[in-house]
Amino acid sequence: MRKFHIHTFGCQMNERDSERIAAWLSRAGHVPAADEARADLIIINTCSIRKKAEDKVYSLLGRLEKDKRSRPDMILAVAGCVAEQEGENLLRRFPGLNLVFGTHQVGRVAALVEKARAGERVSLVGSLPDADRLEGYRPFHRAPGVSTFVTIMEGCDNWCSYCVVPALRGRELCRPPEEIANEIKSLVETGYREFTLIGQNVNSYRCGNGFSFPGLLRLAAGISGVGRLRFATSHPKDLSPDLIRAFAEIPNLARHIHLPAQSGSNRVLAAMNRRYTREDYLEKVERLRTACPGIAITTDIIIGFPGEEESDFRQTLDLLEEVRFDGSFSFVYSPRPGTRAADLAGPVEGGEGRRRLKIFQDRQDEITLELNQALVGRVHEVLIEGINPRPQTRQAASLTGRDSGNKIVHFPGSPDLIRKITPVRITEAAIHSLRGTIENNLVSS
Ligand code: SF4
Numbered sequence: 001m002r003k004f005h006i007h008t009f010g011c012q013m014n015e016r017d018s019e020r021i022a023a024w025l026s027r028a029g030h031v032p033a034a035d036e037a038r039a040d041l042i043i044i045n046t047c048s049i050r051k052k053a054e055d056k057v058y059s060l061l062g063r064l065e066k067d068k069r070s071r072p073d074m075i076l077a078v079a080g081c082v083a084e085q086e087g088e089n090l091l092r093r094f095p096g097l098n099l100v101f102g103t104h105q106v107g108r109v110a111a112l113v114e115k116a117r118a119g120e121r122v123s124l125v126g127s128l129p130d131a132d133r134l135e136g137y138r139p140f141h142r143a144p145g146v147s148t149f150v151t152i153m154e155g156c157d158n159w160c161s162y163c164v165v166p167a168l169r170g171r172e173l174c175r176p177p178e179e180i181a182n183e184i185k186s187l188v189e190t191g192y193r194e195f196t197l198i199g200q201n202v203n204s205y206r207c208g209n210g211f212s213f214p215g216l217l218r219l220a221a222g223i224s225g226v227g228r229l230r231f232a233t234s235h236p237k238d239l240s241p242d243l244i245r246a247f248a249e250i251p252n253l254a255r256h257i258h259l260p261a262q263s264g265s266n267r268v269l270a271a272m273n274r275r276y277t278r279e280d281y282l283e284k285v286e287r288l289r290t291a292c293p294g295i296a297i298t299t300d301i302i303i304g305f306p307g308e309e310e311s312d313f314r315q316t317l318d319l320l321e322e323v324r325f326d327g328s329f330s331f332v333y334s335p336r337p338g339t340r341a342a343d344l345a346g347p348v349e350g351g352e353g354r355r356r357l358k359i360f361q362d363r364q365d366e367i368t369l370e371l372n373q374a375l376v377g378r379v380h381e382v383l384i385e386g387i388n389p390r391p392q393t394r395q396a397a398s399l400t401g402r403d404s405g406n407k408i409v410h411f412p413g414s415p416d417l418i419r420k421i422t423p424v425r426i427t428e429a430a431i432h433s434l435r436g437t438i439e440n441n442l443v444s445s
Helices: 012-027 051-068 080-086 088-093 106-117 130-135 165-169 177-189 213-221 241-249 266-271 278-291 310-323 350-373
Strands: 003-008 041-046 075-079 099-101 122-124 147-151 194-198 228-232 256-258 296-303 327-332 379-387 398-403 408-412 421-429 434-438
Touching: 003 012, 012 041, 012 080, 012 106, 012 147, 012 194, 041 051, 041 080, 051 075, 075 080, 075 106, 080 088, 080 099, 080 165, 088 099, 088 122, 099 106, 106 122, 147 177, 177 194, 177 213, 194 213, 213 228, 213 241, 241 278, 266 278, 266 310, 278 310, 296 310, 296 350, 310 350, 327 350, 350 421, 379 408, 379 434, 398 421, 408 421
Parallel strands: 003 041, 041 075, 075 099, 099 122, 147 194, 194 228, 256 296, 296 327, 408 434
Antiparallel strands: 379 398, 379 421, 398 408, 421 434
16 A cells, blocks of 8 residues: 655645645545655655745755665655745756645646656646646545644735745635535534634635625634634735624634734835835734734744844834734744845845844743733633643643633643633643633533
């Protein structure tokens, strides 16, 4: 029996794409290998959003090429954004590589693997007609679990100046709402409780005669068995009043939004082609907090974008103070080939970028801890996802889950509670997680 193993780098879209690759391979009779050493097909699903992510792919590829010398029948494949970006160059650079397939070719993976097995070195990248792109999402199946991603759209039309996604994933394509609803219904039947609707910019979702993202949220939230709904990622310019209202109106919509700010400086935001200002961003945060008091807000920040002066960086720090994000993903800018920002003058020198990043991250950690400590004593609804993999001895039978604000909560309890939404009183807070106890043994189904 053919056995495959997939290494996944990057974002939630890539995680979901790896599940789709696995589903298409399973349809063709392949089975997942217990580990990489037992696989006769190894696929690396890649990310090229930052240079570091791309370098990790090349390092893994080099190591697997060496392994292949003692396992000549193993098929080695590269998928995802690096595959889309490099295409045949990868075959030239890595002689042991058999197959390269791009982000639109997931639905063809089994046929491509057969070609590679027949001895052909295959590279297939580039765009597909919309109907074929959508067909790639047809198998809904995935391994059982509690919480899962559902792709509602792919591609992006925004062309932020630093980002490779529009070039590599193509223009925005939205899946029909009825197909998304059918996927969610089938996943409810397999036991899933929480659904994160994903896409590069979900709040620009639009399908048919104006069916919008808030409409899709209402449709999905109303499906029987959907315990909690989330979405990622949002572009601040597309955060509409209707979407803000949805937080007040949809009871099972999580009280959390990931809203990438990227910078607090209008000068830098313009150079990034983000098409909102710091003032726009702050106004939307205020509206969100009015509609949904206590909503958790997280963000992405790029430090050291070309031309970022100390004064621009200080404005990003000011934004952090003003919004008090619950958490953030922050990175030093890394130029990506083919983007407009790669040609911009004034890149911030690496050491200076790292200095600014440390200042930002240290302050974010302090704020996150302060916000988490303010939750001690409160009762939060926690969706229990499983057993805490690293229980402390005093909480030996520890469960783990997430509250509506997407914070990780650990607490003692019976594994029978997994998949339930349970009120938990928060008793301790750290930067990355909370601890608590189940409140009055109240558990909802
Ligand atoms: S919105 Fe901007 S950063 Fe996000 S995927 Fe599109 S181009 Fe990239």
